[in-house]
Amino acid sequence: MAETSLPLETTPAPGAGAGPRINGLVVGLACLALLVSVPFIAGALGDAFYVRVVTRIMIFAIMAISLDLVLGFGGMVCFGHAMFVGAAAYVVGIAGFHASSGDPLVLAGLQIPGSTNAFVVWPLAIATSALLALVFGAIALRTSGLYFIMITLAFAQMLYFVAVSAQTYGGVDGLTLDTVPTLGPIDTGNRQQLYWVVLVALVAVLLLCRRIVNSRFGLVLRASRFNETRLSAVGVAPYRYRLAAFVIAGAIAGVAGVLLASSQAFVSPADMSWLRSGELIVMVVLGGMATLYGPIIGAFFYLLAEFGLGHVTEHWQVVMGPLLVLVVLFGKGGLAGLVPAAWRGGAR
Amino acid sequence: MNRPLLQVQGLVKTFGGITATDDLHLEVREGELHALIGPNGAGKTTLIAQLSGMLAPTRGRILFDGEDVTGLGAVERVRRGIARSFQITSLWPALTVLENVIIALQARQGHAFRFWERAGDAAVLRHPAIQMLQRLALADKAHLPAQVLSHGEQRQLELAVTLATGARLLLLDEPMAGMSGEDSQRMVALLRELREHCTILLVEHDMDAVFALADRISVLVYGHCEATGTPDEIRANPDVRAAYLGEEV
16 A cells, blocks of 8 residues: 555644643643752751751652552552552562671572662562562452452551561561662762762653553553443453552552651551551652652642641641642642643643 | 345344344345445444444354354454444554555555565555556545545545455445545445445445445344345335335435
């Protein structure tokens, strides 16, 4: 067939053209510039607190993006996503614990020495989260809908109680890290240095996920959310794609977990509680599902509201609750839906 | 006479006490356009669901290209070369028209475990997808979400997605349902063209289209195949006239 004679480049639809992409890029770069300037502004103000706050928010944003991949794009309502964060954080904590005590971890007859080398501990921690996602996902993805929500919650609770009962590692009180991992010349215990590591991780995760959702894999994932029957009618069984997405999301949550361990110098069962998992869902829904940048907005909004309103009253969720209801009812696309369409250059 | 591509032998499907498919025998020959007609509730859509592997029959066998495919699921049957379209349009409404077609195309090209390249930028997907859309006069809508298309356009996209699987046997469940006259005519022309490349089992209520297009027609009544023959034979069959055509032709 004479392929070359055909007009293969069709006119893009409004909103998908070069103009909005560039606007989206400008807005994205402006936000990035703002984040880059935070340490300098905080330095000028002589208040390192802001660096800590924004570091924490960015780590939660990574968690929320990871959840958006399965919840927003894949339509899998994972109600235990914090377990992947907590698992990685605990690997860092336990490795640090044995490094400072000097006693190796004895596991199945093997003597594993502790470590605070991020090049060793972080990949191990992230792989643990990914493996956990693989095993739990393989089982949970055999169910759907409400059952999927309950089974992910059950797995997370299981892990939560394992952490609570691990007396060696602090049990319910959690585990303080005497020394946090060092990443080559970078000391992740240093607030400023950790800030840059987290910012780089956030940007990398965002860009990676944007590639993924627009790839062939991402297309199948998005399609599986809308119409599974049609997918099987064109010869695609969605199970393996969903599982792969679950594992990728688990690994990204693991990235957030290792960063969280460093930023808190502490890990506790609270880091993988169902409350935390619920907060992550709120951030994604509040910010805008299946947008990737929405969860970042959601994380900032939620945690800044917590910090801000938390000063006024400890019952700050009295305000947050109705706000969430309003956003869900009226802003169908979450907070991201309030961003003018012309600015949006996000995933499509 | 061409060899049979699809053979249905003694197919039975019961839902509780209701028999939707009742000892059905059917043979679709390679290269023919075989129409399936029958009154509402005759079990046409139930049959399509069983042929496409979405519904397991209670009894009986389905042979495709001489092989027993009765136990295979929908995904595996598409890989063998049987694809269906849906009577009630079944698309991915939030995805673009182009993406809808690309999903079917990439399934045909093997797995989709490719995480980096934008699916819409890959020439091996984009070019055939645009060509497919041109055939169905949808190319200028390629970048719109499927949900904003008109009903007729969605019906065409439904067919485009089914065609993009590259199947040898198409099971088309009322492709012209609810279409305007102009759209139906385009669809008839398209089906006539498709007949040259694939074997088609067509369920359709539009009798003009059926008698114009079909090589052979089977009449389904109460889940049972009442008669099979050329359009002329079916028109002349007194039983068929009594059971079905009497009121419509």
